[in-house]
Amino acid sequence: AQTVTQSQPEMSVQEAETVTLSCTYDTSESDYYLFWYKQPPSRQMILVIRQEAYKQQNATENRFSVNFQKAAKSFSLKISDSQLGDAAMYFCAYCGWGMRFGAGTRLTVKP
């Protein structure tokens, strides 16, 4: 079974600074997708970024980028130039069939 581990229950960053959220996963499959989702207090799940496992190039979406290390089964999220609106729960997710989520990291952004 696939498992996703987020070892940082909480993280804090100063506005305009950079923060990295960690995620590791376990799978025996070779083809899969990885995601980072953001869940604000409204609890709506918002897709932040996704990575196809067969692509070696790290995905980037504006201020958000990932460091995907397939051999190490690591998938960290870097948020650059952090903004107050980035404050939320962040979930790392593995998708083979249905999403498997990590426990989440609560990100606080300090003004």
Added chain:
Amino acid sequence: GAVVSQHPSRVICKSGTSVKIECRSLDFQATTMFWYRQFPKKSLMLMATSNEGSKATYEQGVEKDKFLINHASLTLSTLTVTSAHPEDSSFYICSDDRDYGYTFGSGTRLTVV
């Protein structure tokens, strides 16, 4: 943008009654939809996979007779919590399966009193 509509957003029901939650994919024909449960301050846990025109597939530990899933059309999946009890109180979220960028509904907060 992609839209998945979930209804109701909040529901309070008495213990022993049944509650139906609807999940509609408004701009995508979803042969498969997924149902998740989220406890307070916890992560989302996949409950079941809803398959259009066939039986749902349940995750281990999820009671299929308690959580009835129907996926009668390509745009609608329903989750019925039968004979609800206080321990069924939770946040339930659905998603479609578009292009491995699943779009999630806004969730349903169920409170059983």
